[in-house]
Amino acid sequence: MIVETGHYALVLAFVLALFQAIVPLIGVRLADAQLMRSARSIALMQFAFVALAYAALTYAHVVSDFSLVNVYENSHSAKPLVYKISGVWGNHEGSMLLWVLVLSICGASVALFSRIMPETLRAAALAVQGWIGAAFLLFVLATSNPFARFADAPLEGRDLNPILQDPGLAIHPPLLYLGYVGFSVTFSFAAAALICGRLDAGWARIVRPWVLVAWMFLTLGIAMGSYWAYYTLGWGGFWFWDPVENASLMPWLAGTALLHCMSVMQKRDALKIWTIFLAILAFSLSLLGTFLVRSGVLTSVHAFANDPARGVFILAILVLFIGGALILFALRANTLVPGGVFAPVSREGALVLNNLILTCACATVFIGTLYPLALEALTGDKISVGAPYFNLTFVPLCLPLALAMPFGQQLAWKRGNLLGAAQRLTIAIGCGLVAVIALALIKGGPVLSIIAAGLAIFLIIGSFADIAARTLRGEGHVLSRALGLPRSAWATSIAHAGIGLTLFGLASTGWGVEEIARMRPGQAVTVGPYELTVTEIKPGRGPNFDETVAHTVIRAGGVIVAQINPAQRFYPVRQMSRAEAGIATLGFGQVYMSLAEVNRNGTIDARLYWKPFVILIWIGALVMAAGGLLSLSDRRIGFAYVTRRRGAAAPVLPQAAE
Amino acid sequence: MTRRARRLTLIGAALGVFGIAIGLVLFALRDNIVFFYSPAEVEARHVAPGVRLRIGGLVEQGSFKRDQNRSVSFVVTDGKGSLPVTYTGILPDLFREGQGVVAEGSLDQGGTFRADNVLAKHDERYMPRDVADALKKQGVWQGGSNAASTQGVTR
Numbered sequence: 001m002i003v004e005t006g007h008y009a010l011v012l013a014f015v016l017a018l019f020q021a022i023v024p025l026i027g028v029r030l031a032d033a034q035l036m037r038s039a040r041s042i043a044l045m046q047f048a049f050v051a052l053a054y055a056a057l058t059y060a061h062v063v064s065d066f067s068l069v070n071v072y073e074n075s076h077s078a079k080p081l082v083y084k085i086s087g088v089w090g091n092h093e094g095s096m097l098l099w100v101l102v103l104s105i106c107g108a109s110v111a112l113f114s115r116i117m118p119e120t121l122r123a124a125a126l127a128v129q130g131w132i133g134a135a136f137l138l139f140v141l142a143t144s145n146p147f148a149r150f151a152d153a154p155l156e157g158r159d160l161n162p163i164l165q166d167p168g169l170a171i172h173p174p175l176l177y178l179g180y181v182g183f184s185v186t187f188s189f190a191a192a193a194l195i196c197g198r199l200d201a202g203w204a205r206i207v208r209p210w211v212l213v214a215w216m217f218l219t220l221g222i223a224m225g226s227y228w229a230y231y232t233l234g235w236g237g238f239w240f241w242d243p244v245e246n247a248s249l250m251p252w253l254a255g256t257a258l259l260h261c262m263s264v265m266q267k268r269d270a271l272k273i274w275t276i277f278l279a280i281l282a283f284s285l286s287l288l289g290t291f292l293v294r295s296g297v298l299t300s301v302h303a304f305a306n307d308p309a310r311g312v313f314i315l316a317i318l319v320l321f322i323g324g325a326l327i328l329f330a331l332r333a334n335t336l337v338p339g340g341v342f343a344p345v346s347r348e349g350a351l352v353l354n355n356l357i358l359t360c361a362c363a364t365v366f367i368g369t370l371y372p373l374a375l376e377a378l379t380g381d382k383i384s385v386g387a388p389y390f391n392l393t394f395v396p397l398c399l400p401l402a403l404a405m406p407f408g409q410q411l412a413w414k415r416g417n418l419l420g421a422a423q424r425l426t427i428a429i430g431c432g433l434v435a436v437i438a439l440a441l442i443k444g445g446p447v448l449s450i451i452a453a454g455l456a457i458f459l460i461i462g463s464f465a466d467i468a469a470r471t472l473r474g475e476g477h478v479l480s481r482a483l484g485l486p487r488s489a490w491a492t493s494i495a496h497a498g499i500g501l502t503l504f505g506l507a508s509t510g511w512g513v514e515e516i517a518r519m520r521p522g523q524a525v526t527v528g529p530y531e532l533t534v535t536e537i538k539p540g541r542g543p544n545f546d547e548t549v550a551h552t553v554i555r556a557g558g559v560i561v562a563q564i565n566p567a568q569r570f571y572p573v574r575q576m577s578r579a580e581a582g583i584a585t586l587g588f589g590q591v592y593m594s595l596a597e598v599n600r601n602g603t604i605d606a607r608l609y610w611k612p613f614v615i616l617i618w619i620g621a622l623v624m625a626a627g628g629l630l631s632l633s634d635r636r637i638g639f640a641y642v643t644r645r646r647g648a649a650a651p652v653l654p655q656a657a658e
Numbered sequence: 659m660t661r662r663a664r665r666l667t668l669i670g671a672a673l674g675v676f677g678i679a680i681g682l683v684l685f686a687l688r689d690n691i692v693f694f695y696s697p698a699e700v701e702a703r704h705v706a707p708g709v710r711l712r713i714g715g716l717v718e719q720g721s722f723k724r725d726q727n728r729s730v731s732f733v734v735t736d737g738k739g740s741l742p743v744t745y746t747g748i749l750p751d752l753f754r755e756g757q758g759v760v761a762e763g764s765l766d767q768g769g770t771f772r773a774d775n776v777l778a779k780h781d782e783r784y785m786p787r788d789v790a791d792a793l794k795k796q797g798v799w800q801g802g803s804n805a806a807s808t809q810g811v812t813r
Contacts, residue, residue, distance in 0.1 A: 234751075344667040356672055360679035367683055372691075382694035384712055385687075392686035397679060516728070516748055570752075577751050596748035605728070605748055 006056020007147035013049035013364045013388045020130030024123035036123035040111035041483040043126050047108035061088050067153035076159035079542040086170035087160045093146035100136050102181040117206050124192035134316045141308045145345035159573035168228030179218025180286040187208040187283035189195030190276045194332040204266040216628040217253045217424045222248050223621030234579040236609045241390045243298050245290030246369040253362035254282040257355045264351050269339030284322045286333035346416040357401045364393040402455045406462025425462050432458030449510025459500035463493045485636035495627025502620030515608040528610030531555045545569045548598045568595045707765045714760040745773040752778035792803030
């Protein structure tokens with residue numbers, strides 16, 4: 001009964017989404033305030049019904065109701081509770097339902113939080129949100145119904161793929177979806193601005209917090225996914241340039257570009273058309289990602305052609321929204337009045353360069369991801385485009401960006417002074433160069449790693465040059481001056497330093513050590529600066545798996561510094577085994593040990609790694625997100641601005657543009 | 659600087675970055691893509707020794723041999739052709755005789771495939787169609803299982 005209620009709620013949500021898609025638009029057209037205002041309550045109702053449906057599915061998973069196809073295929077009664085809950089989104093149907101849930105959360109947030117925006121803009125934005133919601137709800141109901149039942153209920157389920165039974169799964173998809181789908185809000189506002197025909201700095205002020213939120217979640221989601229892959233897949237890699245990963249990287253690149261160009265629009269009223277285009281692009285790439293991951297096209301172009309229902313549906317959504325938005329863009333973009341002018345060497349100019357590089361980098365990822373698919377569809381040839389391609393295209397584009405970032409921060413709006421900027425960055429440049437020389441002389445190693453590490457140090461120090469300069473000058477105590485700086489200044493510095501940290505972590509992979517060893521208990525194996533000794537190999541048993549654990553101690557100079565317990569787990573239901581890596585964090589580096597084989601004679605074959613500074617890769621992402629959060633809390637640009645001026649006399653956009 | 663000159667600088671910069679990106683992409687696509695063949699295709703196309711490629715198929719029953727120093731050899735078959743493969747290193751967990759496998763490497767002079775990377779994939783993308791169908795018949799390959807059923811090892 002609960003399950004049927006959930007199914008029915010989903011159908012109701014679809015009907016509400018249709019209503020939300022049409023009625024407010026009529027309101028905008030007729031300048032009817034009441035029709036426009038209906039958008040808010042419908043958006044909230046739609047969220048309530050989708051949440052109800054989602055709760056019903058979660059309930060079915062928790063009580064192991066195997067009469068549901070979805071539960072039977074992806075759950076097992078012995079599965080731990082946390083994986084029963086997170087297992088809801090560990091499969092196609094449930095994950096699409098989560099997608100729709102996040103979408104409705106976005107819609108409800110727009111209805112609740114953006115109080116000062118003009119009613120026309122909100123009504124139009126919520127209507128576009130309604131269109132997206134209706135399309136995806138129909139997709140779920142028509143092709144991926146999670147509430148489908150069996151006529152005869154099986155007694156036991158087939159369990160969740162063991163690789164997905166991990167705390168990482170509990171966090172990664174929701175974060176990623178909040179990011180992916182969060183860009184739908186930006187998209188809706190861009191479309192709404194085109195529909196209403198007005199676009200100015202006020203629009204950017206309203207929309208920028210949404211971009212920030214989506215960008216933060218996407219940053220965290222990608223980082224989380226990469227760490228998850230790193231510790232579950234058991235061979236120490238954290239980024240594989242897999243199409244699924246690229247699918248999340250592309251919206252991130254476009255979103256990062258959007259974030260920067262919005263600040264130009266907000267401060268200087270320039271780059272309007274480009275901002276709108278990027279807003280459309282960021283969500284289009286999110287949709288593309290959804291298509292790549294959910295249509296089965298990655299599994300095989302042929303599989304896609306054989307069972308096209310889902311793929312074609314998402315493709316239709318993709319074409320409808322991207323095409324529709326671009327047509328709207330083409331029709332209305334020329335009505336937007338161009339804003340402020342600026343010299344090529346200026347903050348605006350630097351941000352344009354940032355945008356150019358980010359979009360081009362995004363394009364290289366796009367080509368690398370879709371070229372194999374296109375080639376297979378056209379010629380039948382199967383190729384793989386892997387790390388070498390991306391190392392040759394993406395990396396050379398992004399390293400200059402790292403170099404340019406601190407300079408951009410130093411340039412003034414309208415007209416900047418490159419020489420002055422370089423002077424203010426003397427210390428940072430010096431530190432970077434010293435690092436490069438010191439690393440080259442003392443440590444050696446790959447040239448790219450040395451250069452990237454030097455760049456990272458320059459970037460981290462250079463990010464704070466502006467803050468340092470402003471703190472050391474002027475009246476009062478240094479600390480109070482530092483705290484008195486606008487939060488947005490701190491936010492930029494912190495986020496940029498986060499990129500620097502990640503870059504340093506990436507560069508340090510060049511100094512990693514990798515061993516494959518046959519280990520006997522008591523025998524020490526040296527990995528980098530550490531000695532690993534297996535003390536005991538013994539069997540164990542978990543809730544739904546059997547395992548062999550190799551208890552291992554790590555010594556540095558004879559002293560025990562850590563203990564790890566890598567294991568080989570076997571899941572009987574799916575007849576699958578997987579290695580559970582043993583990881584010890586020592587400083588910023590990690591010792592990583594993964595069991596490959598447990599031999600009959602009491603030895604084990606293991607992959608052993610020493611990865612210096614590796615966790616900086618993810619700490620950097622956390623720092624970036626922290627920068628985003630700080631920017632969000634800045635009264636002048638964050639949510640506070642939006643809510644504080646509730647009831648302000650002059651709305652940013654005029655009512656009823658038509 | 660006039661408005662026109664500013665605009666030209668902007669367009670110039672855009673074309674510059676765009677041109678560099680295009681150049682890099684074309685250069686990278688020329689040398690850094692790896693073709694995927696089944697054993698029968700390797701024979702039919704007379705792939706030259708030393709060219710990097712990926713091969714995929716089933717590990718032939720009874721062909722798996724362990725030599726010293728963790729090197730292994732096995733035969734990959736797609737039902738129509740077969741290809742001997744050698745590999746040094748640790749095999750992924752999902753590696754079994756009679757199951758799907760993808761190996762990356764190149765042919766040596768004697769026509770043996772020297773793999774430096776072995777992936778056990780239950781994934782149609784990396785499998786000749788006949789093999790995928792055979793696997794489906796045996797009930798080994800789980801249709802629609804996602805990228806998570808991928809396991810790989812790099813030497």
